[in-house]
Amino acid sequence: MQLQENISLKPYHTFNTQVTAKLFAAFSSFEQMQELLEYTTNSLLILGGGSNILFTKNFDGLVVKNELKGIELVKEDDEFYYVKAAAGEVWHQLVLYCINNHYQGIENLSLIPGCVGASPIQNIGAYGVEVKDIFYALEAYHIKEKKIVQFSLADCAFGYRESVFKGKYKNQFVILNVTFRLNKKPTYHISYGAIEAALQKMKITTLSAKAISDAVIQIRSSKLPNPAELPNAGSFFKNPIISSVQFEELKKVHPTLNGYNEHNQSKKISAAWLIEQSGWKGYRKNDVGCHSKQALVLINYGNATGKEIVDLSKAIITDVQNKFGITLQREVNII
Ligand code: FAD
Numbered sequence: 125m126q127l128q129e130n131i132s133l134k135p136y137h138t139f140n141t142q143v144t145a146k147l148f149a150a151f152s153s154f155e156q157m158q159e160l161l162e163y164t165t166n167s168l169l170i171l172g173g174g175s176n177i178l179f180t181k182n183f184d185g186l187v188v189k190n191e192l193k194g195i196e197l198v199k200e201d202d203e204f205y206y207v208k209a210a211a212g213e214v215w216h217q218l219v220l221y222c223i224n225n226h227y228q229g230i231e232n233l234s235l236i237p238g239c240v241g242a243s244p245i246q247n248i249g250a251y252g253v254e255v256k257d258i259f260y261a262l263e264a265y266h267i268k269e270k271k272i273v274q275f276s277l278a279d280c281a282f283g284y285r286e287s288v289f290k291g292k293y294k295n296q297f298v299i300l301n302v303t304f305r306l307n308k309k310p311t312y313h314i315s316y317g318a319i320e321a322a323l324q325k326m327k328i329t330t331l332s333a334k335a336i337s338d339a340v341i342q343i344r345s346s347k348l349p350n351p352a353e354l355p356n357a358g359s360f361f362k363n364p365i366i367s368s369v370q371f372e373e374l375k376k377v378h379p380t381l382n383g384y385n386e387h388n389q390s391k392k393i394s395a396a397w398l399i400e401q402s403g404w405k406g407y408r409k410n411d412v413g414c415h416s417k418q419a420l421v422l423i424n425y426g427n428a429t430g431k432e433i434v435d436l437s438k439a440i441i442t443d444v445q446n447k448f449g450i451t452l453q454r455e456v457n458i459i
């Protein structure tokens with residue numbers, strides 16, 4: 125473990141903006157983490173893969189990168205396997221490990237960038253499955269009280285791209301490991317989006333977790349930009365949830381608007397559609413832009429600053445608000 129001063133954070137986050145951290149270190153053991161947290165508990169940022177972060181200025185504090193490793197089967201019963209993964213494991217590696225061992229239910233979450241430790245923070249989700257659906261428990265370190273706390277599913281208060289770790293416990297815990305509950309008997313989710321069409325295109329007739337994973341990887345690769353080529357942080361905004369009444373009013377004016385039942389009285393609508401209809405899809409000015417295949421993704425084409433990316437997001441929010449009366453909420457963590 126080495127504490128570095130004034131280092132560039134460009135390689136440590138997928139938006140690749142040029143910012144520095146006053147202090148930076150990676151830890152690969154619990155003891156190293158405790159030692160690092162002695163330096164400061166205030167101006168502190170816990171970093172995983174940096175795939176959901178946008179830095180708008182140099183970080184005047186300590187950035188600690190979680191590199192805790194290890195995946196193990198901790199128990200099993202008639203129905204489930206319980207798999208515990210350390211926070212610094214790469215998410216997609218965990219998905220592949222589970223698929224190879226026939227631990228099922230995680231396959232729809234293939235190819236989401238980042239680490240295991242961040243997965244409960246925004247309750248990552250894709251193709252009809254969210255982390256909450258396979259979550260069993262997690263262990264987190266309370267930074268100020270210096271103690272390990274166990275969280276159950278109910279404790280995490282998961283919602284759409286939400287959890288207690290983005291809410292009342294924001295910046296208070298380091299997630300150390302997460303235990304997932306995976307199915308022994310398959311219950312596949314293929315009704316979402318283009319999964320069935322992708323399976324057909326791939327000529328897959330026998331359904332399996334591996335086949336679903338391959339289909340999801342194929343769909344994602346066809347529209348989401350690879351951050352190594354076009355730096356980005358995935359969806360920049362959340363899909364808005366509006367009342368059914370507002371949805372019906374909008375639908376009268378915009379017949380192509382689609383909505384999915386969220387709760388009894390509300391619908392989730394596509395932020396990408398709102399942004400596209402507002403004319404931003406494929407937009408580019410200097411090094412900042414809106415992806416041509418997925419309007420929810422903002423791109424750094426080279427030397428964009430965090431401020432330029434935030435300014436673009438503000439312009440998009442204003443236009444969508446003026447056209448549809450809906451205020452988009454950002455999904456990415458702005459630092
Ligand atoms: P980071 O960006 O490093 O951190 C995110 C937040 O979590 C920060 O606030 C950080 O401080 C905190 N944090 C990280 N690790 C810990 C820890 N161990 N303890 C406490 N706090 C911690 N997300 C989806 O939900 N679904 C998708 O389909 C999806 N697709 C994406 C596609 C692309 C191309 C990209 C670039 C991103 C996508 N994302 C998606 C967003 C992102 O991959 C997820 O949010 C992911 O969980 C972030 O993991 P990370 O390790 O990179 O977190």
Ligand code: EPU
Nearest residue numbers: 250251317358359361362363394396397400417418419420
């Ligand atoms: N659409 C458009 N224009 C576009 C893109 C999409 O109109 O440019 C419309 C289409 O009607 C399409 C619908 O939006 O059918 C949904 O698009 P998509 O399946 O690409 O999903 P999304 O709602 O845009 C969400 C998540 C993604 C996740 C996918 C798949 C959010 C904020 N985003 O995107 O998560 O991978 O569903 O489940 O919920 C992320 O969080 O970073 C992320 C990439």
